[in-house]
Amino acid sequence: MSSISLQARNVTKSFTSGPIHNTVLHNLTLDMHAGELTLISGPSGCGKSTLLAILSGLQRPDAGQVFALGQDLGELNSHALERFRLQHTGFVFQGFNLFPALNALEQVELPLSYLGLAPGEARRRAMASLEEVGLGPRMGLRPSELSGGEKQRVAIARALAKEPGLLFADEPTSALDAANGQIIIDILHRIARTHGTTVLCVSHDPRLVGHADRVLAMEDGRILSDRVPSPTSTPTSGLEEPSA
Numbered sequence: 001m002s003s004i005s006l007q008a009r010n011v012t013k014s015f016t017s018g019p020i021h022n023t024v025l026h027n028l029t030l031d032m033h034a035g036e037l038t039l040i041s042g043p044s045g046c047g048k049s050t051l052l053a054i055l056s057g058l059q060r061p062d063a064g065q066v067f068a069l070g071q072d073l074g075e076l077n078s079h080a081l082e083r084f085r086l087q088h089t090g091f092v093f094q095g096f097n098l099f100p101a102l103n104a105l106e107q108v109e110l111p112l113s114y115l116g117l118a119p120g121e122a123r124r125r126a127m128a129s130l131e132e133v134g135l136g137p138r139m140g141l142r143p144s145e146l147s148g149g150e151k152q153r154v155a156i157a158r159a160l161a162k163e164p165g166l167l168f169a170d171e172p173t174s175a176l177d178a179a180n181g182q183i184i185i186d187i188l189h190r191i192a193r194t195h196g197t198t199v200l201c202v203s204h205d206p207r208l209v210g211h212a213d214r215v216l217a218m219e220d221g222r223i224l225s226d227r228v229p230s231p232t233s234t235p236t237s238g239l240e241e242p243s244a
């Protein structure tokens with residue numbers, strides 16, 4: 001069994017707006033393992049994005065603890081937490097969040113400069129990450145020249161190039177068709193296995209379930225089930241060109 005890399009211990013989170021007090025996460029305890037892709041599914045509003053935000057240190061819980069790569073995030077002040085997130089976490093979103101004016105290589109290189117990497121090393125890592133997601137030949141293209149699936153692969157390369165221990169993806173396939181969605185989930189799965197990354201992915205899409213190592217079903221801020229899915233047909237390499 002791989003090592004535990006991310007833990008939530010009795011995490012509770014509420015939001016208050018006016019007279020309404022909404023408890024979004026109820027005393028949630030969870031262990032995640034390095035080298036695994038964990039998929040979180042559940043209805044809209046059940047707390048999936050809030051859970052991701054808390055596990056990644058973007059938000060703080062009201063009560064409970066998060067241990068990420070052995071670090072108790074509650075012990076870090078906001079500056080140290082920011083530093084931790086920069087160094088150890090990568091994020092992929094539904095909407096890609098790419099800069100229109102930059103080509104794929106520049107999108108991936110840019111955050112590496114914040115990590116203090118020398119330009120040569122940043123370029124080497126950026127190119128290797130783009131190769132890894134199958135975009136080597138397209139690294140000179142801007143977002144307007146890329147398909148949706150390719151844009152998401154640029155966003156994954158951008159997260160991967162930081163070599164993060166923890167990779168979070170919030171609905172990364174929602175804007176894509178089924179074929180591209182499966183390519184994306186298979187790339188995320190392969191990153192978990194080959195780099196030992198802990199990958200946490202939120203998705204509504206039931207077709208992705210068989211591509212994960214573990215599936216957590218959430219409802220009303222609680223984990224209802226925690227299971228290992230039966231695998232789908234032969235996993236793809238994730239690098240095939242979509243037919244459309």
Ligand SMILES: Nc1ncnc2c1ncn2[C@@H]1O[C@H](COP(=O)(O)OP(=O)(O)OP(=O)(O)O)[C@@H](O)[C@H]1O
Pocket residue numbers: 015016017022024042043044045046047048049050051
């Ligand atoms: N900053 C906030 N202030 C107030 N309420 C919030 C805030 N963030 C989230 N919520 C509330 O918390 C609940 C859970 O939100 P969350 O975004 O975690 O759901 P989700 O499961 O990701 O939903 P979706 O599938 O629609 O993305 C919702 O009722 C939402 O309105």
Ligand SMILES: [Mg+2]
Pocket residue numbers: 048049050170
């Ligand atoms: Mg959400």
